[in-house]
Amino acid sequence: MKRISRYMLPFLAVFLVSCSASRNLDIERGTGYNFKAGHPEFRTAAFGFVDEQNNTMLEITAEVVKGSLIYKEENDTLQARMLVEYQVQDLENSDNILVSNQMERTVKSTDQAITSSREALDLTFTHAVDPSRYRVLVSITDLNTEKNITQSVETAIPQTEQGDYNLSNIQMFGKESDGGDWEQLNTYDVKGKVDSLRFVFQVISPRTDERMQIRSRLVHFESDTSYPRPMHYSNYSPSSIEYKGIDYDEETELQSSQRVLTDYSSTYIEYKFATPGRGNYRFAVNARRGEEEELFKARDFGVKSKNYPNISTARELARPLIYLMGEGDHEEMMEISDADSLKKEVDRFWLKKIGNTNRARQVIELYYQRVEDANKQFSNFKEGWKTDLGMIYVLFGAPWYTRDRLKELIWYYSYNHSDPDYSYYFDQPKLKNQYFPFYHYLLRRSNYYYTVQYQQRQLWLTGQILTRQI
Structure with missing residues (x-):
């Protein structure tokens, strides 16, 4: 028995680590700002889904901050010109570039305030692709300055056999209290003035002879949100939350729900929540059919100050x-x-x-x-x-x-x-x-x-x- 334990324990440790690693790959966190002074500022995202004709599709979105572009005056109109380029790479075969496109876009305005506006120009591109894991590269070049910024995101469209099922990645949307439209949130950071959150994912081709149980959870993680200590103070203790930054082992469940899926075509499911207070959170989805292995997808996010990353109140x-x-x-x-x-x-x-x-x-x-x-x-x-x-x-x-x-x-x-x-x-x-x-x-x-x-x-x-x- 001792000999068996000696061999089983390392195997069990490797199994648990591999399961944990696999699960961590299914946590979306959005893109960063990839900020560089004087360069275009934008955020991008990619989402794989199955359309009504059962075709697998890849949707690429980008939000370009209009005030980050350089404008020239032409005929009493301010104009910014940019080159938009994007490329889709198959991660299962890095030499396989499936899509490579470029186009010019122009932003025009007669309002001088456009040069400092946080309003975004929304771009969306959709392509039919095969199920796989993808890397999407999006590049924006300001043609008035030739300055360029590139962002990279990854997504996956799972291969789902007939009679099987799977989950897409999770899209995240926000709505402000003024009653505006839902806007896609592409970054980890959420402005505090976003009043409501909406999470959307797709259950892909569930089997028709067995119901599926869907469980969603909204959890809060213990994390450091304090001001930093002055430069001459003592250093942080390794046991403090300031030193750890965020502790994923210390979570508090804020909301949870369960539902049984009886629509057996590929279908979208959405959940809405009031935006919680400042802190770090995860919206997680678990799906199980009978006694089969549970599927998992999640979207992490952090709620920051009201107008983040800007300062105005x-x-x-x-x-x-x-x-x-x-x-x-x-x-x-x-x-x-x-x-x-x-x-x-x-x-x-x-x-x-x-x-x-x-x-x-x-x-x-x-x-x-x-x-x-x-x-x-x-x-x-x-x-x-x-x-x-x-x-x-x-x-x-x-x-x-x-x-x-x-x-x-x-x-x-x-x-x-x-x-x-x-x-x-x-x-x-x-x-x-x-x-x-x-x-x-x-x-x-x-x-x-x-x-x-x-x-x-x-x-x-x-x-x-x-x-x-x-």
């Missing part, structure tokens, strides 16, 4: 001031519940510190531009500006040089790489992988940084940041 403007204020003063400001009163307090803070109205306006614009850029570059389980990378980026700007080692990132703000004042080391407690899908870096804090952070605060509070970075 009084509370969104007040939160990042934690880097320039004492903790007690900031807590007192955040206790103001009335939006108008809070906005006046934020304005009073900047004008009292800087004095000159024009200079204050320039400093405010620079500060919150960095906050928004940090949101687009460093988002993970919490807002990008609230990460340690985001904190340093907001205070000091982009690093002059970087060095990326295994589990360590170094940002230099000096030509002298041995300068302890302006060399910042970040440790990665856990590498990004299919089980932990985030870049999570923690600043190596030190008492030595007290003076450094104080001096940097003074540059912001006096307006000198406009003429010197550090």
Whole structure:
């Protein structure tokens, strides 16, 4: 018996790991912002489904932020021109490029506000393909600047034999409280002003002689959503949630439901939920027919601030001031519940510190531009500006040089790489992988940084940041 146990335990461990790995491949998380200043900004997604004629189809969507394009004036009209290219690769055969298309699109407007608009141009392309696993590459080139951004997403259309069944990936949609239409959500991050969520998936060709049980769950994960500690505080304990970032073993079920499917053609199923509060969540679907192995699909997402990744409400403007204020003063400001009163307090803070109205306006614009850029570059389980990378980026700007080692990132703000004042080391407690899908870096804090952070605060509070970075 001991001999059997010795051989069975490693086998059982491998079996459990392989099952867990397989399940993790069936968790969708959306694309990131893939942000690069001055380049087009867009999000993309791909979805495989079976149409009414039982053909397998691939739908590719992209949302291009209109304000991220460069406009030229022609005949009293602002025009942005872009080249859209996309390619579909069969992951079962990487040399097999099934689709490769390109086309030009033009965005026109007579409103100067288009240059800063967060409104998106929606693009959709659909192609008939065979069941397989696919990688979709979408590239947007601004033809007025020749600057280009490419995003890659993967999806799958399962091979389903006659008399069998399967599940598609899950699409996620959001609707704001103003009563607008449902809009597809392609990123992990969900704006807090999204009032309702809708999840859609397809049950593909279920067998007709046995009912299928569908179970859905909405769960919340314990995660860090706090402000980062100042640079001179102690480092985080390995047992803390700030160090872990997000703990997938600590979940709370918020809602669940079960239904029996009796429609035996390929059919769509949808679930709607009120958007939960800020945090990290998973909508998961399990399907079982009789005693057969259970199928699993999931869509992870994180609810962020109201207008994320942008900053516009009084509370969104007040939160990042934690880097320039004492903790007690900031807590007192955040206790103001009335939006108008809070906005006046934020304005009073900047004008009292800087004095000159024009200079204050320039400093405010620079500060919150960095906050928004940090949101687009460093988002993970919490807002990008609230990460340690985001904190340093907001205070000091982009690093002059970087060095990326295994589990360590170094940002230099000096030509002298041995300068302890302006060399910042970040440790990665856990590498990004299919089980932990985030870049999570923690600043190596030190008492030595007290003076450094104080001096940097003074540059912001006096307006000198406009003429010197550090």
